[in-house]
Amino acid sequence: MKIQKLLFVTKFEELGFDAVRSLLSLTKADLNHVVFINVIERDRFAMSRVGYRKDEEIRLREAANIRFIDWSESLFEQGLEVGVYIVVGTLVSEVIKAAKKEETDLIVIGRSHKGVLEHLYSGSDVTELLRRAATPVLLYKHLSETAISIDKPFDRPLLAIDWSPASLRAVEYLKGLGDVVSEISLVHVASEKDLKGTSAMEIQKTRKETRQKLEEICTIFETEGIDARAHVYIGDPDDEIEKAARDCQATMIVLGSSAKSAWVEKWLGSTPQKYAEESIYPTLLIPPAKV
């Protein structure tokens, strides 16, 4: 799995060219093609009383076009290939469509800015995208939303392993980034119920066994020339992964995304969804391989 082509989704408000620049370290690995997409949602110009406002659509398209021309010039001059989509439609559908058409290896998107009620009833764009995308998705956090420096998000990723097929697929994804990643922290969060007993000996046994399994994955990374360290945390993954990211001075959290149904995600939530929506860290979600 290589990241040769990325799809950068922007409404310009939440993600700017500074975010694109911070991802250019990926050119040291295999990145050679950036595709920009701006989706103009119909409610921006289709007013119920006035009808369809073609002039407004043209204005929005051209504003996006001018911005993309500027961004593209900078990337073209570095020898990168660049493509642009400015489309009218529904964000998630258009992003999925473009990702398929372009066969991208990564989708980069900002955090959803829907209101609380809208979010509750229709779910966020991000949750919907995670559910539908067959491609890894990087939830980028804007500089104003995070206290950490994210000049190089791929520099020190923290990979949260729960032994699911998706989290093991994340290992495959990251091991090709030897020229970009300086160190990977591998973290497994064992929940209280995973502990095999209540005695100190038994708890330590769980830690030891988990750590051994993590060390096997560390070896995979080290064979690829990437430093890797194993860490075991006990508690609720919804809290502990973020704590681990802080402890390890991580620049990104990487998780396998779950294959739960939309209904379950919406009402019960999931750890990947929570990190995508709430973490201060850029969050890379790797979907399970399609059968």
Added chain:
Amino acid sequence: MGKTVLVVDDDPDVRLFSVTVLEEHGYTPLEAANGEEGLKMIKENKPDLIILDVLMPRQSGIRLYRELKTDKSLKNIQVIILSGIAKKTFLRSQKALTEFGGKEIPEPKTYLEKPVEPEVLAAAIEKALS
């Protein structure tokens, strides 16, 4: 039948504009919406001239131009670049690609920055095909 001119541009309005100019001057227009589709049509139709945009989905005009100029059977097809991307950027990107191990390729003879007046485009087409 007039000479064949392929317009490669993802913007349907620009394609319509160029096709109208071409038809008014007696040329036979063909259309493609991106570089990949453009290359396929070039190989199939061997047009006399290509009007090429730069910033497009699937494959940019920068890569398509490079493919044309490094292909023995296609390199002599005339190309007019018609783009919002500055000529300086086009040349710098070709230079960067050459430095990354690509072949050195000639500069495009005609580079028009969008938007362009119909008579300017018509004159450029006539000059390129003369």
